[in-house]
């Protein structure tokens with residue numbers, strides 16, 4: 001199986017949650033050092049782990065990643081397209097670079113990677129996309145992030161209908177706030193007491209992705225019990 005954004009946060013928790021002696025994981029992110037140490041750790045507990053470091057903003061890397069996944073572990077039975085970034089602030093202070101980066105990581109990379117993998121997927125395969133509650137609800141100062149996540153939700157919802165007949169499941173998981181390093185990247189203080197943990201998200205993803213093939217949890221919102229703060 002494939003997990004993007006596996007070096008930290010939700011992706012790292014996903015790698016740990018999916019690990020097991022009968023699983024072959026393929027992990028990717030930019031941070032080679034973090035991927036290598038995670039892979040070593042998981043392999044020492046019996047999981048077969050491959051990884052490739054690179055930047056999902058680069059379409060050539062996305063193509064190389066897909067080729068390498070197919071060559072090493074074969075068409076994934078489960079792929080979790082999790083990598084994502086945020087930039088926040090009043091719209092007039094967001095830059096063209098912010099726009100390009102968010103679109104490239106949150107929307108274009110899932111499109112390109114899906115397009116590369118899809119012809120090879122067999123019936124029973126499951127594609128999981130990590131959206132956000134900001135894919136359905138708009139928040140002040142999160143305009144670009146909402147734009148990419150609303151876009152991702154639109155793409156994924158259409159894709160689900162396209163591939164239903166092929167027996168391929170498309171699942172969108174929309175977490176509310178999760179205590180991950182993402183909050184540091186946007187200079188915001190995360191209050192972990194009002195947030196989900198990465199392990200909460202990973203547990204739910206494992207559950208929905210491993211339901212029997214005739215069951216599809218199409219979309220799921222996952223919030224802290226206390227709601228959004």
Ligand SMILES: NC(=O)c1ccc[n+]([C@@H]2O[C@H](COP(=O)([O-])OP(=O)(O)OC[C@H]3O[C@@H](n4cnc5c(N)ncnc54)[C@H](OP(=O)(O)O)[C@@H]3O)[C@@H](O)[C@H]2O)c1
Pocket residue numbers: 004005006007008009010011028029030031032034054055056057082083084085105130131132133174175176177178179180181182183185
């Ligand atoms: N945290 C939240 O509150 C929250 C809530 C709802 C949805 N989400 C979504 O959940 C997903 C994971 O977020 P997270 O909170 O776990 O964030 P995170 O802790 O910042 O982790 C993001 C992951 O994406 C990878 N990544 C970022 N830019 C990349 C690039 N250009 N190329 C390749 N990989 C890249 C990072 O690895 P490298 O830095 O090593 O490249 C890292 O592994 C995202 O899609 C996010 O939008 C998060």
